[in-house]
Amino acid sequence: VVPRGDDAAVVQFGSEQVVLTTDSVIEGRHFSLAYFSPEQVGAKAVEAAASDIIAMGARPQYVLWSLMFGEKRSPEFYAALARGVERSCARMKMVLVGGNVTQGSGGLELSMTVVGSIPDKRQPVLRSGARVGEVVMLTGMVGASECGRIALQGGLEFPDLARAHLEPRCRFDLIDKIGPHASSMIDVSDGLSSELHHLSRESQVKLIIDESKIPVHQEVRRFATHTGADPLSYVYSGGEEYQLLFTTSAERAERLPAALIGTVESGAGVAARNTNGEERVLADSGYDHLR
C-alpha cells in the first residue's frame, strides 16, 4: 500500500491495513553504556521504533526484538534490558510477541520491529501529503537530547538535558490528537533540518520556517550559552528525539497541541527566516550512511 521510503510500510491483509517498521539502536552510535542503564537502552529501542509507527498516524501494537551482543554481560544486565523493553511496551499497551538473541562481534545492538494499525479505518499519514497553503507544526521541543549527549560525554551537569537523551519518549499520547489532522508527518529522529527536507522533498513543496516560532528548551539555551553555540544549531542538527513534525491546514492548526513553526509554499527546499526577517536556505544536515 505504501512503498519503501516513508517512516513505516503499510501492507494489506484482507481488509486490514497493517503498518510495519524495523529500527535499530546501536551501542556507540545511539547510546553509550558509559551513561545509559540497560533499562534505558531497552526503553529507547522500543520508543524509537514505535515512533515510526506513530509518525504514520498509526497505533503501535506488537513488538518483536532482536538482541545482538559482542561482549557477554551478566544475567542481571539482560534482565534489566528486558525490563526496559517491557516497561516501554506496557506504557503503550504493546504486546511483545517474540524475538531472538545472537552473539555478534560488535557492541550491543537492539533491533525492534513494531507492527501497528491505523485507528478508525483512517488512511496512513505519509511524508508526501503536505499541500501549498498549509502550515508546519512541531510537537514539543527538540535539541535537548543532542545537548544532553554532549553534556554527558563532557561530564557537564545539565540533568534535564541528560534525561532528554537517556529517556526519550515517543508521542504515543498524540496518536488520536494529531493523526486525524495531519496531511503529512515524520518523527524528528535525525534532527529538525533533515526531517524538514524529507517532508519538502517527498511532498514537492517549499517549507519556510520562522525561527522565532521554534520553541527552544530553556536548558538548551543555557547549554548553548555555556558552549558558545547558536541554540538553533542543536535544534536543527540534533536527533534521537521523537517529537512529531507535521503539516495541516491553518484552521486546524489552532486546536492542535503543537507549535506552528512555518508555512508550506510552492517551490522546493527549506528556507529559514530569522528574527530580523532575513531568509536563508536551510542546509540538509542529514546524511546517508552508505555514501
Add this chain to the structure above:
Amino acid sequence: VVPRGDDAAVVQFGSEQVVLTTDSVIEGRHFSLAYFSPEQVGAKAVEAAASDIIAMGARPQYVLWSLMFGEKRSPEFYAALARGVERSCARMKMVLVGGNVTQGSGGLELSMTVVGSIPDKRQPVLRSGARVGEVVMLTGMVGASECGRIALQGGLEFPDLARAHLEPRCRFDLIDKIGPHASSMIDVSDGLSSELHHLSRESQVKLIIDESKIPVHQEVRRFATHTGADPLSYVYSGGEEYQLLFTTSAERAERLPAALIGTVESGAGVAARNTNGEERVLADSGYDHLR
C-alpha cells in the same frame, strides 16, 4: 494468538491472522565473507527468516530488512547484498517493504523481519501439536551445510557441501504440500537434535528416531569418511539449513514428500535407535546464548 516461543508469532488484525518473525544473520557466526559473496549473504538472511514463517504453515509475504555494518564497503558490495535479498524475495514472491541501514561497531549483520499469513484460513502449525501415535518426518537432508562450512574453512574440495552452506534454501515449495497435514512443525536451523528436543518439550511427548531412516547426503558420508567422524554427528549438530521437521498421522505420512524418521510416544525426551536396534538418549546439543 500464539505467544512467544514458537518459530514465529501470530497476531490478529481484524479477521486476519498475521504471522511475524525476526531473524538475524551475523558475520563470523552465520557466515564468513572469506567465502560468502554479498549476494549469498543477502539471500541467506531472507531464506532464514522466511523459513520461520513457513515452519508455522504460513506463507511469507512481506520483508523488512535492517542492515548494520562496521567496516564501510564499496557501493558494489551493498548493491550485490541488496540483489541477493531481492532475488530471494522474488523467488518467493515476497515484497520488500522497507528497512534501515546503520553503521555499527562490529561485523556485517542483517536482521530480517518477515510477515506472512496462513493460507485458506488454516490454523498456525505450532511446535506443541505432536500427538502420541503420530510419526516424525523430515524434508530433505540435513548436515550438508555444517560439512560445507568446515570444508570451506579448511580449504577442502566438497563443492556440493559448500553450496549447501553458501546457498541454503527454505522450503517455500512445501508450504501447501506439508502445512495442511502437519500437527507440529519446526525448521531445522539449529541442527536436528536440538529441533527434535524443541518438538518433544513443547508437545510434551517422547520422540523415538530410527537412525537407519534418516536420509544422509552421500557427500556428507564421503566428508565424514575424510574427517573420521560419524556422519550422523553432522546431521544432529549441524544447522543453518531450512528443512522442515514435523509430525503427522501415519496414514498421511505416506503421501507427503518427506522421510519418516521416527515415532511419537508418550513420555519425554528424544531417543535414537541405531541400526542394531539399540536405543539411547539423544542429547540436546542446542544451547542458549545467554547461559
